Amino acid sequence: MGDIPSEWKGICQNDVDKSFTCNKKLIGARYFNKGYQARVGQLNSSYMTPRDEDGHGTHTLSTAGGAFVANASLFGHGSGTAKGGCPHARVASYKVCWPPVNGGGGCYDTDILAAFDAAISDSVHVLSVSLGSPLHDYLNDGIAIGSFHAVKNGIKVICSAGNSGPEAGTVSNVAPWIFTVAASTMDREFPAYLYFGDRNLKGQSLSSTSLTQGKYPIISSTDAQAANSTALDAQVCIPGSLDSTKVNGSIVICTSGTIARVEKGEAVLQAGGVSMVIINTARSDNMIIPDAHVLPATHLTYSDGQTLLSYLKTNSKVLGYVTKPETVLYAKPAPFMASFSSRGPNTITPGILKPDITAPGVSVIAAYSEATSATGLYFDERHVKFNIISGTSMACPHTSGIVGLLHSLYPEWSPAAIRSAIMTTASVTDNKGEKILTSTSTATPFSYGSGHVNPNTAADPGLIYDLNTTDYLNFLCSIGYTARQVASFQQGYQCPSQRLRIYDFNYPSFTIYNLTSSVTISRTVKNVGPPSIYTVKIEEPSGISVEVEPSSLKFDASEEKKFNVTFTVTYPSSDYVFGSITWSDGMHFVRSPVVVLTSS
Numbered sequence: 019m020g021d022i023p024s025e026w027k028g029i030c031q032n033d034v035d036k037s038f039t040c041n042k043k044l045i046g047a048r049y050f051n052k053g054y055q056a057r058v059g060q061l062n063s064s065y066m067t068p069r070d071e072d073g074h075g076t077h078t079l080s081t082a083g084g085a086f087v088a089n090a091s092l093f094g095h096g097s098g099t100a101k102g103g104c105p106h107a108r109v110a111s112y113k114v115c116w117p118p119v120n121g122g123g124g125c126y127d128t129d130i131l132a133a134f135d136a137a138i139s140d141s142v143h144v145l146s147v148s149l150g151s152p153l154h155d156y157l158n159d160g161i162a163i164g165s166f167h168a169v170k171n172g173i174k175v176i177c178s179a180g181n182s183g184p185e186a187g188t189v190s191n192v193a194p195w196i197f198t199v200a201a202s203t204m205d206r207e208f209p210a211y212l213y214f215g216d217r218n219l220k221g222q223s224l225s226s227t228s229l230t231q232g233k234y235p236i237i238s239s240t241d242a243q244a245a246n247s248t249a250l251d252a253q254v255c256i257p258g259s260l261d262s263t264k265v266n267g268s269i270v271i272c273t274s275g276t277i278a279r280v281e282k283g284e285a286v287l288q289a290g291g292v293s294m295v296i297i298n299t300a301r302s303d304n305m306i307i308p309d310a311h312v313l314p315a316t317h318l319t320y321s322d323g324q325t326l327l328s329y330l331k332t333n334s335k336v337l338g339y340v341t342k343p344e345t346v347l348y349a350k351p352a353p354f355m356a357s358f359s360s361r362g363p364n365t366i367t368p369g370i371l372k373p374d375i376t377a378p379g380v381s382v383i384a385a386y387s388e389a390t391s392a393t394g395l396y397f398d399e400r401h402v403k404f405n406i407i408s409g410t411s412m413a414c415p416h417t418s419g420i421v422g423l424l425h426s427l428y429p430e431w432s433p434a435a436i437r438s439a440i441m442t443t444a445s446v447t448d449n450k451g452e453k454i455l456t457s458t459s460t461a462t463p464f465s466y467g468s469g470h471v472n473p474n475t476a477a478d479p480g481l482i483y484d485l486n487t488t489d490y491l492n493f494l495c496s497i498g499y500t501a502r503q504v505a506s507f508q509q510g511y512q513c514p515s516q517r518l519r520i521y522d523f524n525y526p527s528f529t530i531y532n533l534t535s536s537v538t539i540s541r542t543v544k545n546v547g548p549p550s551i552y553t554v555k556i557e558e559p560s561g562i563s564v565e566v567e568p569s570s571l572k573f574d575a576s577e578e579k580k581f582n583v584t585f586t587v588t589y590p591s592s593d594y595v596f597g598s599i600t601w602s603d604g605m606h607f608v609r610s611p612v613v614v615l616t617s618s
Contacts, residue, residue, distance in 0.1 A: 046110035048136055053128025058120040068113045070387040073394065075111055077405060078148045080385035082415035083107040083422065087385075092310060092392070092406045093226040095208055096345050096383045100404065103419015104426075107144075112137060115149070125149055127160030134164030138171050143425050146418035147177045148411035150190040153366055156494070157503055162193040166507050169195040170487045174425065174433040176418045178410035179373040180360035184301075184456065186464065188360040192372040194525060195490050197421070197437045200360070200466055201379025201413040202353035205449055207346050208308040208381065208406075210316035212269075212295055212326070214338030219326060221295070221316030222308035224381075224406055226392075228342035229293055229314045235268040236336045238327065242270065242289070255282035255294075266290035269338060271326065274298050274317075280393045283311045293340045297323025305357035305457040307408050308381055310392045310400070314340045351448040355465045356380050357457040359410055362464035363594065363613075364529075367497060369520040371527040371613055374441055376454075376466040377420075379413030381406050420473045427477060428546075434485035435546075438526040440476045442483070442608045444469030462596050463611040468527060480606025481543040481552065481573075483526040492518045527610050528583065528599065532617040533562075536586040543581070543601065543608070545573035550603040554581075559595035559614045563588050566599065590616035 047068035055061055070076045084102030091097035112133035115125040130149070137145055145168055149161060156162040165175040177191035179200045191198050210223035214236055239260060243252035247259035255272035270291045272282045279296055286294045293313060298306065298320040306317045318326065330336055356379055364372040386405035391398035417440070424436045431439075446469040448454050454461040454470065487508070494504050495513035497520065504511055521530065521539040530537060550573055554566045563586040571579045583599065597612040 045108075046140070047113070048110070048133070049113040050129040050132040050136070051116060052132065053126030054116045054122070056128070057122035057126065061119070065116070068111060069389065070111075070113070071117075071389040072115070073387040073390045073405060074115075074148070074411065075113060076387045077382075077384045077407060078146060078411055078415045079109055079111050081382060081412060082144075082146045082418040083109040084385055090383060090404045092224055092383060092402060092404055095224050095343055096206065096381075096406060100383055100385075102384075103416055104144075104422030107419075107422050110137075110140060110142065125151075130160040131164045134168055138168055138173065142173060144418055144422045145173055145175045146415045147175060147191075148409075148414045150178055150180045153190055153192070155366065156193055157506060159193070161191060162196070163507070165193065165196050166490065169433050169490070170508070172433065174421045174436055176414055176421060178414040181358045181409050181411075183359045183361050184357045184458075186361050187363055187365045189362050189364060189372045190360060192364045192366050192370065194367070194370050194493055194523065195433070195485075197375070197417065197433070197440075198373040198467070199379075199410060199414045199417045200373040200376040201356040201408070201410040202359070202376045202454070202466065202470060203356065203380040204378040205347065205349045205352035206381065207349040208343045209346055210308075210343040211341045212316055212318070212338060213341070214326070214336050215329065215333070217329070219318055219322045221318045221322070222306045223311060223316045223340075223343040224308040225311040225314050225343055226400060227312075227314055229339050233337040233339055234292055236271065236295075236330065236338050237264065237268050238271045238330060239273070255285045257281065257285040257288060260285060260289035260291075262289040267292060269293040269295060269340060271295045271297060271323075271330075273323075274302055278393070278395060279307075279309050279317065280311055280398070281395055283313045283315050284395070284397050287313050295326070295340065297326065302357055303457040308343065308406070310406070312398065314342070316340050348449075351450045351452065351455060353378070353448060353454060353470050355454060355456040355461045356408065358408075359413075359465065367520070368531040368615075369529050370523070370525060371463055371467060371529045371611060373467040374437065374527075375417060375444055375468055375471055377413040377416040377471045379410050379416070380408045382408065382412040382416075384412075417471060420471055420476060423473065424476060432484055432486060435482045438482040438484065439479035440471060441468035441526040442481070442610060443472050443475035443479050444609070445472050446470070462594075463527070463613055464594070468609070468611055478547065478606065479608065480545070480547045480550075480603065481601055481608045482546055483524050483541060483610075484544055485524055489524060493520070493523050496520045496523070527613070529613045530585050531615050533585060533587055533614055534617045536584060538582050538584040540580055540582050542578055543571070544578045545576060547603075547606060549574050550605075552601040552603045552606075552608070555600045555602065557598040557600075557612070559597035559612055561587065561589040561591050561595060561616070562597070562614050564597065564599070564612065571601065585614060587616050
């Protein structure tokens with residue numbers, strides 16, 4: 019999203035204005051594969067194209083900037099008008115990820131960096147990067163390096179947090195100049211019910227077919243183990259692990275894990291089953307995700323799965339059926355943190371909270387490439403114009419669209435200012451007015467960062483925490499980078515003689531790591547609203563005293579003010595504790611999460 023490169027002019031140059039809209043949507047696409055070729059060898063002409071043969075890029079790009087399209091749906095589910103977060107943006111795609119060939123595939127840093135260079139040259143305004151990799155130091159992280167140079171050029175870079183949750187310390191893309199996005203649900207769901215005996219259980223599904231009227235035997239996959247299979251393979255419904263004489267004509271219960279959920283349904287079909295019920299493990303608990311199953315199916319929570327299995331044990335023959343999925347709006351509670359969404363703390367720089375924000379990343383409908391199937395699995399021959407999929411990759415472009423809208427409102431704002439506006443206006447409650455949940459407990463900033471995105475309030479944040487390139491370079495100095503290492507990010511930069519404390523880095527969140535007794539830190543906020551007086555409200559973390567000085571800030575228009583925060587241990591904790599600091603003038607509520615770990 020950005021100014022028109024010279025080679026693309028002529029498409030809508032006569033009606034471009036500062037709101038970045040035009041009557042005809044400009045779309046550009048480029049590909050980068052020299053790093054890939056260096057690994058796998060010379061490629062034929064079929065690889066010399068930006069065409070999306072996977073669907074991921076089409077889905078994420080249309081989520082960020084897709085135009086209005088009526089009657090979008092997946093197999094009739096979720097039907098309605100679809101649009102991207104910033105539907106009048108001009109969009110460009112940069113293809114950097116490739117399929118396995120000769121033992122190599124994926125997204126190579128060389129190609130990622132080349133794409134960043136191209137995006138900078140193309141003068142884009144927003145880069146939505148739904149990519150990630152195992153955690154590395156910033157010097158060895160292609161996305162961190164490329165995004166630094168993009169941000170230095172005023173480009174807003176938004177990245178996905180990763181899909182390695184719910185374990186702690188799994189969040190990726192943790193550089194402080196990146197806007198890192200976790201995934202949560204929205205208030206739309208696709209229920210499909212399992213009826214048996216005098217009971218019913220609510221699951222989720224996007225099946226493309228439905229059962230004919232009637233009742234069918236319900237069996238556990240472990241009771242249908244094929245002679246040449248293991249009990250574990252049968253439990254998770256590996257293809258070939260089920261005995262067709264036992265499965266034929268039945269609804270089969272499979273356990274989640276090991277292989278794709280849709281592939282389990284294919285295993286049931288191969289064995290002659292008519293429908294499938296997936297039950298969660300204790301690890302996944304309450305997180306159920308609808309999938310485009312190849313047979314009538316539904317996905318149940320762990321507790322509901324145990325209820326079903328207990329019923330089977332106490333009844334010799336159980337009959338039932340699975341209903342066709344529905345589309346239901348205004349579901350509660352929502353949002354709800356996705357169990358797959360990667361969690362903090364930030365293991366590269368514990369003094370910076372990551373992720374920064376959460377956004378819708380479960381069951382997102384968007385455009386899809388017809389060069390692949392609905393699931394991308396080897397047996398799936400269904401091709402679709404729209405798909406409903408889940409991941410932090412889907413949450414990232416939701417946030418990118420919001421960033422695009424804010425850029426249109428405030429084209430002179432820095433990437434950090436726009437990130438601050440979104441973070442400090444986020445919500446930490448769901449549509450029931452209660453704290454946002456995870457699959458097992460109340461969520462914390464390690465799940466959602468500052469909270470769930472709220473675009474309307476982000477457009478009028480009141481105050482912002484700003485950062486510039488020098489701040490980021492001083493940050494690298496503060497974490498011990500040598501002059502030579504800092505030069506990898508900017509040639510000739512010299513670290514100041516008095517190094518910045520990471521505590522004083524002007525981030526819109528507060529993370530105090532290994533606090534022994536007391537520490538005082540500083541922050542600077544800028545008024546981007548009318549002249550006003552802001553007072554502070556503190557939610558203290560358990561066992562921590564928090565004092566803000568001054569407790570009131572009087573602003574003229576565009577004025578900056580500094581304040582200090584003192585954190586004192588009143589009693590130590592063996593784990594992280596959480597709170598918040600909120601500045602308000604009665605109209606604006608500028609909230610920052612507080613994360614503290616005491617040292618024994």
